[in-house]
Amino acid sequence: MIESQYKMNLIKIGLKIAYYRKLAGMTQEELAEVCDLSAGYISQLEGPNSYFCPSLKTLFLIGEALHVPISKLVDVEDA
Secondary structure: OHHHHHHHHHHHHHHHHHHHHHHOOOOHHHHHHHHOOOHHHHHHHHOOOOOOOOOHHHHHHHHHHHOOOHHHHHOHHHO
């Protein structure tokens, strides 16, 4: 049960990253470049069937690049 909830929360975080990225009018490649990450990494984070867990550093970089507080990215109750 806990494992499935954990996976669901990771999916929600990835979907929020994708949502705010699109809202900012950025492609995965553009976000990756601003954050000094690879486009493949961003794709893994945003994948709806991916349980990829970003580090806090990565979340802060993404939040800063998208002008979104990190709390918006990790608030899985608001998804």
